[in-house]
Amino acid sequence: MNPENLLFAKTHEWVHVEDSDGAKIATVGLSAFAIEALTDLVFVDLPEVGRAVTAGEPLGEIESVKAVSDLYSPVSGEVIEANTPLADDLEKLSEDVYGAGWLVKIKIGDEAGLADLMDYATYQKQCEEEA
Amino acid sequence: MAVDEMLLEAAESRGQWSLRFYQWSEPTLSLGYFQSIRELGDRWQHTALVRRSSGGGAIVHDAELTYSLAVPPNSPLARQPLRLYEAVHLGIVACLEEFGIDATLCQSPVAAPRKNQPLLCFQRRSSGDILVGEAKICGSAQRRRRGAVLQHGSIVLRTSPLAPEITGLEEIAKVQVDPLELADALTAELSSRLHLDLKNSRLSVDEADRAELIASQTYRKVAWLQRR
Numbered sequence: 001m002n003p004e005n006l007l008f009a010k011t012h013e014w015v016h017v018e019d020s021d022g023a024k025i026a027t028v029g030l031s032a033f034a035i036e037a038l039t040d041l042v043f044v045d046l047p048e049v050g051r052a053v054t055a056g057e058p059l060g061e062i063e064s065v066k067a068v069s070d071l072y073s074p075v076s077g078e079v080i081e082a083n084t085p086l087a088d089d090l091e092k093l094s095e096d097v098y099g100a101g102w103l104v105k106i107k108i109g110d111e112a113g114l115a116d117l118m119d120y121a122t123y124q125k126q127c128e129e130e131a
Numbered sequence: 132m133a134v135d136e137m138l139l140e141a142a143e144s145r146g147q148w149s150l151r152f153y154q155w156s157e158p159t160l161s162l163g164y165f166q167s168i169r170e171l172g173d174r175w176q177h178t179a180l181v182r183r184s185s186g187g188g189a190i191v192h193d194a195e196l197t198y199s200l201a202v203p204p205n206s207p208l209a210r211q212p213l214r215l216y217e218a219v220h221l222g223i224v225a226c227l228e229e230f231g232i233d234a235t236l237c238q239s240p241v242a243a244p245r246k247n248q249p250l251l252c253f254q255r256r257s258s259g260d261i262l263v264g265e266a267k268i269c270g271s272a273q274r275r276r277r278g279a280v281l282q283h284g285s286i287v288l289r290t291s292p293l294a295p296e297i298t299g300l301e302e303i304a305k306v307q308v309d310p311l312e313l314a315d316a317l318t319a320e321l322s323s324r325l326h327l328d329l330k331n332s333r334l335s336v337d338e339a340d341r342a343e344l345i346a347s348q349t350y351r352k353v354a355w356l357q358r359r
Contacts, residue, residue: 011277037211043165043186061164066187066257067212067273067280068164130210 001098003032007114008123009074011056014098015117017075017108024108026075030062032097033127038064041090046082046103053079053106055113060103074117077109132161132181133346135199135281136274137338139184142201143279148327149201152314158193158293163252163272167359170250178293182356185272185283188252193291194299196310197283198317204278208325212273215282216259218325223261223269223286226313226320232304234263253287253297261286266298286313 007015012034016027035041043063053059053073060071082104086092093101108114118126138149159179162168163186171180171189200219202209208218220236227234237260249255252270261269271284288308289301300308322329334342349355 039211039213045165063165063186065212065216066163066185066271067275068184068186069275070277 003098004120006098006120007074007117008120008126009056009072009117010126011072011074013059013072013074013103015074017114024111025080026077026106026108027102028059028074028104028106029098029102030071030093031123031127032094033130035094035097035101038062038067038069040064041093044087044090044093044103046084046086047079049079049082051079052109053077055110055116071103073106075106075108075110075113077106079104080107081105132183132350134334134338134342135201135283136184136345136349137342138199138201139274139276139279139281140341141338142203142281143277146203146205147201148203148206148329149199150318150321150327150329151199152310152317153197153199154195154310155192155197158191158291160293161190161192162356163187163189164274165359166250168357180356181350182358183272183283184274185281186274187270187272188248188255189250190252190270190285191291191294191297192285193293194287194289195291196286196288196313198286198314199281199283200321202280202282209275209278209280212275212280213259215273215280216271219271219282219284219321220259220261220269222321222324223317225324226316227261227263227300229316230300230306230308230313232263232300232306232308234261234268236260237262237267251294251297252285253294263300263303266303268298268300268303288313 012031014029041064045061055076058070059073141147162182208215224234239256253267260267269286274281287299289299
């Protein structure tokens with residue numbers, strides 16, 4: 001996916017929203033900026049399918065260089081798929097950030113949180129300020 | 132662990148910096164957050180155990196000094212894990228020099244194999260660990276939450292009978308370091324280097340109550356210890 005077509009959370013998750021059978025499905029990953037800042041990733045813990053998640057609340061955890069970070073859900077809804085093979089192939093997260101490195105798919109239950117997400121240009125500005 | 136987590140909460144919610152030093156009432160093995168308790172085997176069955184919220188390998192808390200530093204989200208030091216490790220570890224190296232100890236930062240590549248790592252943190256090597264000669268005498272780990280960071284670490288003062296394979300400052304540098312003197316020196320060094328205006332204090336009643344609640348809800352629970 002082209003990052004310029006994605007939405008981004010302040011906490012560095014990317015979101016791709018598509019319609020599927022009348023429902024909105026969000027594919028969620030971690031941005032290239034965040035992955036580069038964290039450096040080498042060694043563990044990831046993703047939520048189980050069926051778990052209800054809330055925008056801005058923890059979704060999973062990731063460990064890099066002895067640092068454990070929370071991953072946050074950028075949308076509210078229900079987890080319908082988790083990229084569990086990633087746990088054994090974390091290189092994918094950095095090699096294909098906006099493709100095979102996706103973390104979860106969420107069936108959006110409440111679209112209110114979508115308004116808080118940034119477009120690519122706005123997110124890039126945030127990254128420049130944080131760099 | 133619960134007090135450290137309370138300090139991380141204070142960093143996140145109130146922008147409060149905290150630097151804390153402590154030792155343990157009984158020798159304790161702390162597991163890294165993602166470590167499995169099944170890795171332990173029989174060797175540690177009579178040792179007190181706790182699971183940290185931070186990453187990395189297991190640490191034997193005996194004959195060592197533990198430090199924790201809570202960094203608020205608005206600090207540039209909070210942004211990248213390696214930046215904070217380096218800032219604190221360079222301060223510790225400078226401080227050890229005052230005690231006549233020649234320590235350096237490990238220059239090994241950042242990347243560490245994920246699998247087949249030794250159980251104990253001090254048998255692993257990561258870029259930025261503090262070495263005296265070939266011996267690792269300080270390693271640190273982090274928990275990052277909403278931009279705030281808790282970094283804690285362990286400085287091995289001498290070899291513990293529980294882990295004879297790990298060398299301490301007393302053996303490698305032939306220097307007996309008093310933990311209180313080291314804590315005072317580190318407070319001064321890190322305050323200066325990180326431009327912090329730290330004041331000595333004990334936990335307030337509210338802070339102690341909050342830590343007690345966190346301990347009862349998390350760190351004392353068997354389910355937390357055995358979650359992996």
